[in-house]
Amino acid sequence: MKEEKPVLKGKSLTDLTEICRHLGLEAYRAKQIYVGIYKSRYTSIDQFSSLSKETRELLKEKTVFPEIQLGRELISKDGTRKFTFDVEPGKEVETVWIPSADGERKTICISSQIGCTLNCAFCATGLLEYKGNLHSWQIIDQILQVEKIVQDRATNIVFMGMGEPMHNYFSVMKAAHILHDKEGMGLGARRITISTAGVVPGIHRFIDNKEPFNFAISLNHPNPNARSSVMDINVKHPLEKLLDAARRFTQELDRMITFEYVMIPDVNMGKENLDRLVKIARSVNKCKINVIPLNTDFTGWRRPTEDEVRDFVSYLRQKAGVPILNRQSPGRDINGACGMLALKGVRNENIH
Numbered sequence: 001m002k003e004e005k006p007v008l009k010g011k012s013l014t015d016l017t018e019i020c021r022h023l024g025l026e027a028y029r030a031k032q033i034y035v036g037i038y039k040s041r042y043t044s045i046d047q048f049s050s051l052s053k054e055t056r057e058l059l060k061e062k063t064v065f066p067e068i069q070l071g072r073e074l075i076s077k078d079g080t081r082k083f084t085f086d087v088e089p090g091k092e093v094e095t096v097w098i099p100s101a102d103g104e105r106k107t108i109c110i111s112s113q114i115g116c117t118l119n120c121a122f123c124a125t126g127l128l129e130y131k132g133n134l135h136s137w138q139i140i141d142q143i144l145q146v147e148k149i150v151q152d153r154a155t156n157i158v159f160m161g162m163g164e165p166m167h168n169y170f171s172v173m174k175a176a177h178i179l180h181d182k183e184g185m186g187l188g189a190r191r192i193t194i195s196t197a198g199v200v201p202g203i204h205r206f207i208d209n210k211e212p213f214n215f216a217i218s219l220n221h222p223n224p225n226a227r228s229s230v231m232d233i234n235v236k237h238p239l240e241k242l243l244d245a246a247r248r249f250t251q252e253l254d255r256m257i258t259f260e261y262v263m264i265p266d267v268n269m270g271k272e273n274l275d276r277l278v279k280i281a282r283s284v285n286k287c288k289i290n291v292i293p294l295n296t297d298f299t300g301w302r303r304p305t306e307d308e309v310r311d312f313v314s315y316l317r318q319k320a321g322v323p324i325l326n327r328q329s330p331g332r333d334i335n336g337a338c339g340m341l342a343l344k345g346v347r348n349e350n351i352h
């Protein structure tokens with residue numbers, strides 16, 4: 001059987017050391033390759049000037065150094081830029097560049113899967129056909145390519161694009177550690193946020209491994225039965241188990257966990273739900289809540305008015321005893337905000 005050539009991108013230093021050993025190269029070459037890819041951002045093997053020509057030719061022959069391919073770009077009036085990339089022919093993902101208004105924070109929102117197997121009622125990504133997990137190089141390359149296009153560097157990375165990161169745990173964590181590593185891309189662990197819709201075993205794995213990254217749970221509904229009706233994942237991993245995992249996170253890692261909450265009028269914003277949410281916040285204690293208004297309109301539900309958001313947030317602020325962040329929706333005009341990543345505006349036929 002013909003052996004597949006190893007991909008150099010998306011590999012840890014340990015992986016590269018193994019690849020070098022296999023090729024008969026000295027172990028220290030791995031470090032040079034690692035630094036060249038992530039720190040120096042080389043885009044072709046010829047740029048690795050610390051390697052001899054002979055070594056470069058060997059790498060070109062025996063390994064691959066691929067790139068995801070830019071499809072389309074949409075630019076929002078607020079400065080947000082959405083990109084589609086072909087990670088392989090016929091397999092598209094979206095990545096979003098989100099500069100803050102003051103220009104200090106530059107966030108890249110990256111995808112972890114091609115589509116998503118979850119079927120959250122409010123999220124457009126669930127409408128797409130699922131086409132698989134991304135490899136770690138395809139996750140890392142979203143950042144490398146976007147930074148090259150915008151000619152700037154991200155200060156923050158959020159795994160909040162297409163897909164469920166906990167369903168692609170291994171590749172997501174490999175990418176996150178490369179992002180964090182000083183010899184890699186050098187981002188502080190608290191500048192990297194991983195988000196889950198509530199895949200409970202993934203949360204326990206994250207805690208067991210003492211992962212240093214920020215962690216967010218898309219709570220979205222505080223009532224166990226009603227949560228199942230908007231998020232299928234709640235049937236498999238019920239709210240009570242999810243909250244147990246959240247509490248274990250805060251206790252064992254001694255860190256704050258974030259709950260994300262999509263505000264949907266007549267679904268999860270009434271007094272009873274507010275009080276349930278307050279109770280959850282108090283029971284987890286070391287948490288903060290990021291609320292965000294519903295961005296999508298395919299659901300038949302509507303986006304809350306500013307008054308509704310204000311009332312909801314002020315009640316939470318009075319009662320919950322935890323920080324509440326009222327999140328904006330940058331990139332909404334280009335379908336680049338939360339819950340909108342479904343190749344819309346790029347390929348209109350995907351959404352009806």
Ligand code: SAH
Nearest residue numbers: 123160195196197218260294295296338339
């Ligand atoms: N699958 C992971 C990663 C995606 S993050 C997760 O669910 O956490 C995407 C975020 O956008 C989630 O917090 C989700 O709750 C939120 N979201 C989904 N649809 C939305 C919508 N229509 N409006 C606003 N936020 C939405």
